[in-house]
Amino acid sequence: xxxxVSTCLxxxxxxxVALPSSAQLAQSPINISKEATVKANLPKLSFSYTQxxxxxxxxxxxxxxxxxxxxxxxxxxxxxxxSGTTYNLLQFHFHTPSEHAVDGEETxxxxxxxxxxxxxxxxxxxxxxxxxxxNEVLAPIFSxxxxxxxxxxLNKVNIKDLIPETTTSYRYAGSLTTEPYTEGVKWVVLxxxxxxSSKQVAAFQRLFPLNNSRELQPLNGRCIxxxxxxxxxx
Numbered sequence: 690x691x692x693x694v695s696t697c698l699x700x701x702x703x704x705x706v707a708l709p710s711s712a713q714l715a716q717s718p719i720n721i722s723k724e725a726t727v728k729a730n731l732p733k734l735s736f737s738y739t740q741x742x743x744x745x746x747x748x749x750x751x752x753x754x755x756x757x758x759x760x761x762x763x764x765x766x767x768x769x770x771x772s773g774t775t776y777n778l779l780q781f782h783f784h785t786p787s788e789h790a791v792d793g794e795e796t797x798x799x800x801x802x803x804x805x806x807x808x809x810x811x812x813x814x815x816x817x818x819x820x821x822x823x824n825e826v827l828a829p830i831f832s833x834x835x836x837x838x839x840x841x842x843l844n845k846v847n848i849k850d851l852i853p854e855t856t857t858s859y860r861y862a863g864s865l866t867t868e869p870y871t872e873g874v875k876w877v878v879l880x881x882x883x884x885x886s887s888k889q890v891a892a893f894q895r896l897f898p899l900n901n902s903r904e905l906q907p908l909n910g911r912c913i914x915x916x917x918x919x920x921x922x923x
Contacts (some may be wrong), residue, residue: 691716715872716906717863718788718815725908726859734856734877738767738778738849746830746841751896752805755867757782758834760807767848769804769814769877776804776812781851784902785894787817788866789878790857796882796892799902800851801866811865816851821884828852831889834896839841853881857917866903 743763752755759782767778780803787799798818805811824831826847835841857880864872 690905695842709864713872714909715864715911716870717866717874717876718903718905719861719863719908719911720790720793720905721859721878721913721914722792723763725911726913729914729916731858731860731914732772734796734858734913735770736767736771736852736856738852739765740847741845741848742766742848744830744841744846744848746843748835748837748840748896750837750899752898754897754899754901756897757784758830758903760830762848767802767804767811771812771877776806776810778848779803780807781848783818783893784866785890785897785900786902788902789815789817790905797822798885798893799883800883801889802851810873810875811871812877814852815876815878816853816895817878817882818885818890819882820887820890823886824884824889827885827889830881831843831885831892834892839851853879853883857881857915859913859915859917861911863906863911880915 694747745761747759747761748756748888749759759780761780762778768775770776770870772819781800783798783800785798787796789799800816800818802814803811804813829843830841833841859878860879861876863871863874865874865875
């Protein structure tokens with residue numbers, strides 16, 4: 690365990706694992722299991738998302754399992770800074786069911802916020818989606834999901850509210866979850882889920898009846914860093 694902790698602390702400092710791009714040993718998504726998770730004081734995540742984002746929402750090819758509903762943002766609409774490096778928000782998109790599992794449990798959907806720094810290095814923030822209250826921020830998208838031929842243009846969307854106040858997370862080195870499955874991606878999976886109404890989930894699942902999530906990938910010795918605290922008992 691000591692060597693595992695030392696390895697994970699090194700990952701915390703670098704927030705990356707250097708593996709040959711051809712090795713395909715650090716793929717995503719993964720099952721976030723207690724056995725592979727190490728608690729650590731992780732670098733703070735500083736999100737800066739606008740309350741007035743202009744979005745171009747595209748259907749990239751439903752019902753193809755490699756397709757999704759993708760919201761492109763204009764430059765400057767959002768960013769996250771970690772360990773002194775700022776990653777700018779490029780787009781966010783959705784999968785059903787959730788791509789990441791926590792102790793083997795999936796949720797109906799997952800959203801991925803894709804960021805890149807000035808050198809093109811990727812950091813993806815994932816947030817699992819559970820059944821619950823209607824998501825009002827994303828209601829304009831999910832009330833009229835775009836067709837392949839007709840993108841949806843939205844103005845002044847409050848994407849700031851898509852990030853929870855508490856940003857405890859699970860972090861690991863992984864890959865894109867669609868072709869070409871490029872590795873070297875920094876993954877942050879927020880511990881606090883988002884909620885969608887059953888109608889919102891159903892609307893997305895009608896577009897993707899065969900799902901559009903990649904199967905779980907082996908850890909291959911990777912560790913997962915976490916600053917998630919256990920809930921206090923009453």
